[in-house]
Amino acid sequence: MNDPKSSLHRYLRQGSDAVLWKLDGLSEYDVRRPLTPTGTNLLGLVKHLAGCEVGYFGDTFGRPFPEPLPWLADDAEPNIDMWAAADESRDYIIELYQRVQAHSDTTITTLPLDALGRVPHWPEDGAAATLHHILVHMIAETQRHAGHADIVREQIDGAAGQRPDSDNLAPGDQAWWAAYRDRLEAVAREAAQPR
Numbered sequence: 001m002n003d004p005k006s007s008l009h010r011y012l013r014q015g016s017d018a019v020l021w022k023l024d025g026l027s028e029y030d031v032r033r034p035l036t037p038t039g040t041n042l043l044g045l046v047k048h049l050a051g052c053e054v055g056y057f058g059d060t061f062g063r064p065f066p067e068p069l070p071w072l073a074d075d076a077e078p079n080i081d082m083w084a085a086a087d088e089s090r091d092y093i094i095e096l097y098q099r100v101q102a103h104s105d106t107t108i109t110t111l112p113l114d115a116l117g118r119v120p121h122w123p124e125d126g127a128a129a130t131l132h133h134i135l136v137h138m139i140a141e142t143q144r145h146a147g148h149a150d151i152v153r154e155q156i157d158g159a160a161g162q163r164p165d166s167d168n169l170a171p172g173d174q175a176w177w178a179a180y181r182d183r184l185e186a187v188a189r190e191a192a193q194p195r
Helices: 006-022 028-032 040-060 090-110 131-157 172-190
Strands: 116-118 127-129
Touching: 006 040, 006 090, 028 040, 040 090, 040 116, 040 131, 090 116, 090 131, 127 131
Parallel strands: none
Antiparallel strands: 116 127
């Protein structure tokens, strides 16, 4: 409990578990459909996070992931890491993410927190980074996208929450949430009125 590296590792994996959980029970269409003007979708978030971990826990520490990911190539289509092509199945993306996580976990458990790596795509004067720095960076990245996934999933079917065993939401049934939302809408409209 008091080991900083174990704590950081646990928070990283809690975020990635949350992202994967958001795909549970959804159709192939729903895990892929873009629900924001910039195309945010659940399966794309998983694909993106897999690529991030390949770079940060693999390339940064001289441990390249053994499978080439075409969307990480210098000449890849812009934003290709944020959506899954029709021939990239949900199972493929999830299993890839799990293989990437296993690769990352080896980096995390093998190296000390002060191990120095180099992030190839960061500016040269700031490319040096410790494992500690990279863990914090990837926790922030993963938890940020877990939040995106929570909102996208809520748009699909109303499901929301932090984890399957603890949604971390106020208690209330569907009617309570509808009344709550209506109340917030009324307050927003009132606050927008000129005074």
